[in-house]
Amino acid sequence: MIQRYLIDLIYFFGGLALLFRSFVSELIRNKVERRLLMDQLYHLGATSFPLIFITALSTGMVMTLQFGIGLAKFGGQPYVPKIVSLSILREMGPVFTSLMIAARAGAGMASEIGSMVVTQQVDAMRALGTSPMSKIVVPRVLAMLIGLPLLAALANIIGVFGSMVVAVTELRLDPDFFLLKVATTIVLDDLFSGIGKTIFFAIFISITSCYYGLNVKEGTKEVGIATTKAVVTSSIFVLVGDFVLTKLFFIL
Amino acid sequence: MREIIRVRDFRKSFGDKEVHRGVSFEVHEGECLGLIGGSGQGKSVLLRSLIGLEMPDSGEVFYRDLEVTRLRERELIEVRKRVAYAFQGGALFDSMTVFENLAYPLRAHTKLTLEQMKEKITRLLGEFGLSGNEELYPVNLSGGMQKRLGLARALILEPDIILYDEPTAGLDPFNTRKIQEMILHLKSKGTTGILVTHDMPVAFAVCDRIAILSEGKIAKIDSVKTIRGSTEHPVSRFASGEVR
Numbered sequence: 167m168i169q170r171y172l173i174d175l176i177y178f179f180g181g182l183a184l185l186f187r188s189f190v191s192e193l194i195r196n197k198v199e200r201r202l203l204m205d206q207l208y209h210l211g212a213t214s215f216p217l218i219f220i221t222a223l224s225t226g227m228v229m230t231l232q233f234g235i236g237l238a239k240f241g242g243q244p245y246v247p248k249i250v251s252l253s254i255l256r257e258m259g260p261v262f263t264s265l266m267i268a269a270r271a272g273a274g275m276a277s278e279i280g281s282m283v284v285t286q287q288v289d290a291m292r293a294l295g296t297s298p299m300s301k302i303v304v305p306r307v308l309a310m311l312i313g314l315p316l317l318a319a320l321a322n323i324i325g326v327f328g329s330m331v332v333a334v335t336e337l338r339l340d341p342d343f344f345l346l347k348v349a350t351t352i353v354l355d356d357l358f359s360g361i362g363k364t365i366f367f368a369i370f371i372s373i374t375s376c377y378y379g380l381n382v383k384e385g386t387k388e389v390g391i392a393t394t395k396a397v398v399t400s401s402i403f404v405l406v407g408d409f410v411l412t413k414l415f416f417i418l
Numbered sequence: 419m420r421e422i423i424r425v426r427d428f429r430k431s432f433g434d435k436e437v438h439r440g441v442s443f444e445v446h447e448g449e450c451l452g453l454i455g456g457s458g459q460g461k462s463v464l465l466r467s468l469i470g471l472e473m474p475d476s477g478e479v480f481y482r483d484l485e486v487t488r489l490r491e492r493e494l495i496e497v498r499k500r501v502a503y504a505f506q507g508g509a510l511f512d513s514m515t516v517f518e519n520l521a522y523p524l525r526a527h528t529k530l531t532l533e534q535m536k537e538k539i540t541r542l543l544g545e546f547g548l549s550g551n552e553e554l555y556p557v558n559l560s561g562g563m564q565k566r567l568g569l570a571r572a573l574i575l576e577p578d579i580i581l582y583d584e585p586t587a588g589l590d591p592f593n594t595r596k597i598q599e600m601i602l603h604l605k606s607k608g609t610t611g612i613l614v615t616h617d618m619p620v621a622f623a624v625c626d627r628i629a630i631l632s633e634g635k636i637a638k639i640d641s642v643k644t645i646r647g648s649t650e651h652p653v654s655r656f657a658s659g660e661v662r
Contacts, residue, residue: 289471290509294523294571295498297491 185377186369189307192299198308202301206309210271214317221266222321225258226250226328234337243337247347250329255352259322260360261408264367267314268400272375275306276396279379280389288380303376310372311365318364322357363411370403419446421480422579422610423468428477430463437463438474439634445579450601450611452621452642455631461614462506464631465581468612469501470494481579499527502577506584508568510556516543516567517552523575538574546570547596562593569600579610586617598623622646 233246279302282288291298326348333339378392378399423445430438437460445451453461466472467479470486479486481497489497510519520539524530530538543549546566556564565585572580582601586594594617601624605611615621621628622642629639638645 285512286505286507286509287511289466290503290505290511292471292491292494293469293498293503293505293509294526295495295575296523296526 181381182373182377185303185380186373188299189303189373192297192304193308196297196300196304198304199300202305203308206305207313209274210267210309210313211317214267214270214313215320217266217270218263218317218321219324221262222254222259222324223328225262226254226325226330227332229253229258230329230332231336234333238337243339244343244347246333246337246339247329247344248351250333251326251348251351252356254325254329255322255356255360257360257408257412259325260318260364260367261404263318263321264314264364264371264404265401267310267317268367268371268375268404269397271310272371272400273393273397275372275375276379277389277393279376280382280392281386283380283382284386284389298380302380306376307369307372310368314368314371315361315364318361322360359412359415362415363408366407366411367404370407371400374400374403419448421445422447422482423612424478424480425464425468426478426480428464428467428474428479430460430467430472430474430477437634438477440477441631441634441636443629443636443639445610445612447578447610448605448608449626450605450613450624452625452628453612453614453631454616454618454621454628457616459631460634461631462583465503465583465612465614468581469498469503471503499575500577501579501581502572502575503581504565504569504572504583504585506587508556508564510564510568510571512556515553515555516548516559519556519567520571520574523571527575542570542574546600562589562596565589565593565597566600569597573604577609579612580604582611582613582615584615585613586615586620594620 229250230246233249234243237243237245279288282302288298288302291301330341330344330348333344334341375396378396382388382392421444425444426442428438428441429436437458441464443451453464455461463472467474468481468486470479470489470491474487477487481501484497486494486497511522514522517536517539520542521535524535524538539552540549543552546569548563548566548570551559551563556567559567569580569582569585585597585601589597598620601611601613605624611624613621613625625642627639627641628645630637630645638648640648
């Protein structure tokens with residue numbers, strides 16, 4: 167039982183590594199089809215933005231409220247802009263954005279690719295002498311690599327804005343004071359640490375989702391299973407990866 | 419006639435089930451070979467293996483002088499440009515319009531301008547009775563139209579060979595006749611064909627020879643005339659529907 171599980175795990179990680187290698191080699195060898203990339207960027211960016219907006223705004227607002235009420239007992243409310251903006255930029259913005267994208271775009275990728283496998287569209291691509299890697303995987307992974315850091319950057323701005331709204335209306339902090347504190351607290355390292363992680367998260371989400379989609383074999387029922395697995399696995403990768411990368415960035 | 423496809427001692431298993439136990443046959447240039455057999459005999463797997471969509475456990479598949487079974491995915495592209503595959507369900511790209519489906523192989527393998535593509539696609543759609551549907555999506559087409567579109571897409575690069583996977587399965591008599599006429603038309607132009615089907619009347623109408631796949635081997639391969647008149651097992655029994 168455990169032996170079987172370990173073998174499956176080795177196959178899974180081996181499969182992910184091979185898919186990533188194929189992606190890199192395809193990217194180096196062939197020109198990326200701009201039309202396919204733009205399509206994927208549109209799907210990822212434009213259609214995910216409302217979700218990211220709500221998530222980031224409410225995260226910033228809730229954190230400010232919690233810290234504001236908690237720190238009020240010690241007269242620490244003036245520290246709220248500093249704490250919240252740092253938390254958003256370094257952790258909450260990138261991680262929550264990645265989790266939301268894993269749930270929305272990752273699920274979409276796995277189910278779309280899985281359906282293409284079931285309806286033999288992936289076979290048709292190969293039969294027509296084209297590479298599913300360049301038509302399916304490369305545009306999706308690349309769109310994720312471009313789109314996720316941009317969405318995370320937007321989430322940072324929206325999160326800090328949400329924090330300011332609550333700080334001004336609920337905690338009665340001066341907006342100029344809030345902005346001054348944010349501007350004097352944040353350094354480029356904070357920004358790059360958060361956004362830098364999203365590049366890794368983009369690979370985790372897109373490669374995992376493409377892998378599950380491409381490995382659908384048993385028909386439409388498995389498409390649903392693959393979609394669930396893609397979301398769960400890429401979310402775990404994001405959360406575990408976050409710790410490892412944070413630790414690594416601190417060492418570096 | 420020159421051999422264009424050669425299959426030698428093809429063996430393939432799925433888990434414990436040995437589906438192909440040494441299949442051997444060849445196809446000559448310009449002929450149409452019917453590949454018939456019951457469900458689960460591995461006809462489609464065999465057809466897919468001819469262009470490397472599946473690989474055998476052992477055995478050889480040749481397209482002209484190229485050993486398909488030894489080629490890598492990248493090297494198979496040249497074979498797939500010359501050997502077209504018409505999928506049973508059409509396998510159309512559902513996110514693309516009819517026009518885009520037909521333009522897909524042209525964009526990948528030719529340097530045609532958009533105008534030249536339009537001209538070629540319009541002509542082909544006319545030949546397949548699909549004119550005026552360029553902007554529709556596959557989901558808006560009937561089953562018969564989807565099959566015809568799948569066939570048109572397979573033909574757009576003007577291949578040497580077409581592999582037909584159950585082209586008339588699930589079609590009404592009108593669409594069956596249409597597909598049959600198209601296969602005959604292509605044959606008259608010298609295009610080689612391999613037809614996997616359960617539809618014996620269609621196989622008899624369009625094929626030059628018929629191979630019967632039974633119990634993992636080619637049980638019989640002969641001219642349509644001989645097969646039709648045969649009283650031997652498994653030919654007559656399969657044709658009369660007594661066995662799978």
